[in-house]
Amino acid sequence: MTLQTPVSTGLQQHAEALDAQLAQLDLAGRLALAARLGRAVFTTSLGIEDQVITAAIGTHRLPIAVSTLETGRLFQETLDLIGETEDRYDITIDRFHPEPDDVDAFVATYGLNGFYDSVEARHACCNVRKLKPLARALAGAEIWITGLRRGQSGNRATTPFAEYDAERKLLKVNPLADWDIDTIRAHVAADSIPVNPMHARGYPSIGCEPCTRAIKPGEPERAGRWWWENDEKRECGLHVSETASESAAPAPEPSAHAVASEAILQASAIGG
Numbered sequence: 001m002t003l004q005t006p007v008s009t010g011l012q013q014h015a016e017a018l019d020a021q022l023a024q025l026d027l028a029g030r031l032a033l034a035a036r037l038g039r040a041v042f043t044t045s046l047g048i049e050d051q052v053i054t055a056a057i058g059t060h061r062l063p064i065a066v067s068t069l070e071t072g073r074l075f076q077e078t079l080d081l082i083g084e085t086e087d088r089y090d091i092t093i094d095r096f097h098p099e100p101d102d103v104d105a106f107v108a109t110y111g112l113n114g115f116y117d118s119v120e121a122r123h124a125c126c127n128v129r130k131l132k133p134l135a136r137a138l139a140g141a142e143i144w145i146t147g148l149r150r151g152q153s154g155n156r157a158t159t160p161f162a163e164y165d166a167e168r169k170l171l172k173v174n175p176l177a178d179w180d181i182d183t184i185r186a187h188v189a190a191d192s193i194p195v196n197p198m199h200a201r202g203y204p205s206i207g208c209e210p211c212t213r214a215i216k217p218g219e220p221e222r223a224g225r226w227w228w229e230n231d232e233k234r235e236c237g238l239h240v241s242e243t244a245s246e247s248a249a250p251a252p253e254p255s256a257h258a259v260a261s262e263a264i265l266q267a268s269a270i271g272g
């Protein structure tokens with residue numbers, strides 16, 4: 001049974017209202033509205049859709065922090081793109097790294113590439129290299145902006161524009177939820193947005209080097225991620241479902257969410 005507090009229930013309701021409002025706006029409008037709701041953080045993997053969001057933030061000088069999880073296992077092309085993007089849009093992309101002691105403990109237990117051996121080990125590695133740094137990237141944030149799209153995988157087919165993330169106790173905004181990959185590519189070409197050259201080599205979704213391969217024609221966009229696992233819903237845990245996370249989530253701090261809730265009401269009244 002899911003435990004719901006009045007505050008979490010209120011934020012869920014506001015997320016639904018915000019979702020409907022965001023649906024009426026273009027990308028810049030969606031981001032601007034999200035930025036008015038409270039401290040907003042965008043976490044980028046430097047993937048093609050994330051580059052579209054970063055370009056909009058930089059071009060419109062929106063007050064949204066841009067962060068990335070530098071796991072220590074990224075492709076060199078991804079690392080190069082961080083600096084290129086900063087230069088292009090005159091922004092800073094904050095890097096969040098895993099704690100060395102956490103990495104050492106993982107390696108001692110499972111081996112450096114132990115994530116191939118079991119789902120448990122893979123989740124342990126993602127926890128050390130992604131989830132814990134993500135928690136630091138989102139510390140103090142009220143709004144988490146992501147590049148999730150419905151077309152990325154069956155697991156993401158119902159991605160809303162706004163949802164309440166009960167585990168992290170914040171509002172998650174997915175401004176590209178309804179953009180398909182062809183629209184993304186056309187936008188990138190029209191605005192000459194820098195993207196990872198690996199996309200052109202069969203990598204539509206790019207994560208850590210040892211856990212990403214090129215896909216074959218006709219495969220889903222994320223088929224090259226953790227390809228050795230059979231679970232069709234494989235994810236790294238960054239984007240847990242609301243239903244799955246709520247039951248394990250402690251009650252949120254009422255004061256912070258009361259502020260966020262009021263901000264949403266005000267922003268909704270403002271429109272945009």
Ligand code: SF4
Nearest residue numbers: 115125126129208211
């Ligand atoms: S994607 Fe692979 S290398 Fe990266 S954190 Fe997860 S298991 Fe580790």
